[in-house]
Amino acid sequence: MRLRQLEAFRAIMLCQTVTRAADMLFISQPAVTRLLADLEESVGFPLFERTRGRLHPTAEAQLLYEEVDRSLIGVERIARAAHAIKTQQRGSLHVAAPPSMALSFLPRAIAAFVADHGETKIMLGVYDSRSIVDMVIGQRCDLGIVNLSISHTGTHGDSLLSAAHVCAMPVGHRLASKELIVPTDIEGELFICQPSHLGTRLLIDAMFAAYGVKYRAAPVESPVAFTLCSLVAAGQGISLVDAVTAMEYKGQDLRFIPFEPPVPLEFSVLTPLQRKPPKLVEAFLAHLRKFAIAELDPRLVLK
Template identity: 45%
Template structure:
């Protein structure tokens, strides 16, 4: 058949053809399609005219598929199976059981909190696949701007014209000590308690470092600055092995509480975490559902967190 004939075959004709073979009579085919019997007969006649050969033998008032009709039926079945898969995929996407989720996070959130949250989310939405990237906050923002991830989680507020930044967690930093430390029995640690202590810091360019150093300078309290690391998780390991004491964010301290002694610190120095989304492109339904899930888990795990400013 020529191109005109190929293009003239309509989906409704193929539905009638398929229904007639599956149900074997025009009456039952019409019931399957919820149309009249004459409509089925007309669709079959039109299809035969379009393809240019007989699809059924008409014997004693009954229709029997011709060999050519059965060959065509096999192809139609494959096509309808593909349509069923498309419909099924659409339903899975709608019900958040299909799709890809790309998350990027700063280490303080992405080493422990985000993997645990992501696992719970995947349990509730089987069938999705996920990617978790761990980068510095500035790179997380670049990934969101470049559409290489759906949403990002950063460890301190930054500004960028291409993204929306929403504070999702703000809480006082914690003091961490090695087990057996002389201050381990104190309920609250103050700057005066840490006079002369070996201290592990963030790098000088970090906002938290500037806040901490400013507080100790204001009170004229000297520490022994022994080590630096940009990763709060690495600082925890240094403290665990006795390299010194430190101030870190509440989330990292929560996951390190079995390895180090975690104490409240006063006066309050806040650490803040924020959600990053593109202001050029809306997040997918799947990414939006993950954000809601992550926020609810944050509230459950850190009920003492101050409300975002």
Template identity: 45%
Template sequence: MTLRQLEAFRALMISRTVTKAAEFLCISQPATTRLISDLEASVGFPLFERRQGRLFPTHEAEELFKEVERSLLGVKEIAYAASQIQKAQKGQFHIAAAPCLASNALPFLLHHFMQTHTDLSVKLTSHASTTIMDMVQNAKCDMGMVILSSEYPSPLGEHLFSLDSKIAIPRNHPLAHKSEIHVTDLQGQTMIMGSHDMDTRQAFGLLLVSHGIKVFSNIDTNTSQTMCAFVESGQCLAIVDAITVLTYPGNNIVFRNFSPRLMVHFSALYRADKPTLGVMRDFVHYVKTSVTLAIAQNGKLL
């Protein structure tokens, strides 16, 4: 007994003529008749009787048809699920992301991505990059999007993009008219600093020391979005990542190039204990292309 024989049997039960059954199966009439004969030989009893030139199912055929319908329905459901998986339209995953990504950029990108992936279910949480690396390693999330000190992630990671940090300045600040701010321009300025576990905080601190620059700072915070809010509210400056520049909605703030360059490396990290869903890699590709395009156009992501 084969699946093709059962399909021919079902087609004949519904159409009641070999001609229509053959058309439904896209095969010849002799091929359809042969499939039915082979099925009858397999089950050991006749399935149809011919009366006055017409086919009538036997009682045994009616009983068998009920089981065939249930079985073929299951096959169709499996085939549909397989097609959905193949098209990366079906999946559920948890993304743990660095705050600068999780606050605005990823919600915006997920909203647009899920319009074409309607069966997708996503959980998005925000954590420090060091915490996310532990979460991925201990299977507490499906994927991490982090800031690393290098553009080369682990073998289970994928580099997203490396972007220059910018300096955030109040619109009415004396330095706002400059297109690029050098570290020496910061002598005596008031700065909002990132928390000590932020890579940019450490790199910026080393840069100040190496150039003998002293700044005033009495506020620390752990997100670039919060740093920008402080900048908008007064006469202070902040070094922020380029993702924040693409998504921050404020009007009383400007972002300028900063030198020497402070690069921020973004990466996606995947779990080692199970295969990565195709839809996850599709989303990572979507994030990479969307951010790269926004940077190239010198515009906003939102």
């Protein structure tokens, strides 16, 4: 019993004539007749009674048709699923990302991706970068987005985006009317920092030191850029935050001003080294890059 025989049988049941069944299957009438004869020989009983050129299904054929139709619907579903997987229209992704991405930019990027990839399911988890690296190495996610160096044992890394930092300050601040902030503008300002163990904090401090600038460290710190924005809004000082976070911050109480020299925040994509990324992952990464370039101010995308 072959699949093509079952398809011919169902076509005849639906169309009631060999001619229309042949048209439905895009094959010749003799081919349909041959397939039906082979199926009857295979099952061991007649499926149709032939009267004046028409085929009338037997009682046995009616019973068999219920099973055949159910089975062929399943086969067609599998074929559609295979096509969807091949064209990246179906699948699932577990994405791990830091708050700076997962609470702002990524939800909108994912929504746009899902709109174009109908049956794709995406699970977005929020973790710190070190935890994301461990998850990728342990293959507990399909890809991780981190703001760390892309060189990690056990992972394959690609650069996603290098975003500049901007200076966040209350709209009434003395510097808020400027179109560009430079290090000397920060001299003596109350400045909200990230914790001292973070690479971005070290980079910012080194930059200020190179310009001989001394700020007044605020008594509160945070590793999360969104929290830095909220602290600025609460009057705790000014700060430098990445352009991705600045783009998504919804408060009307802050002004974000470009800062020079550029202080980059590198966003990298990590995938497990032990396996080749599926096509869906590759499609998602390509989408993220295009989405980021389209959404961000070109002056704030460093590469």
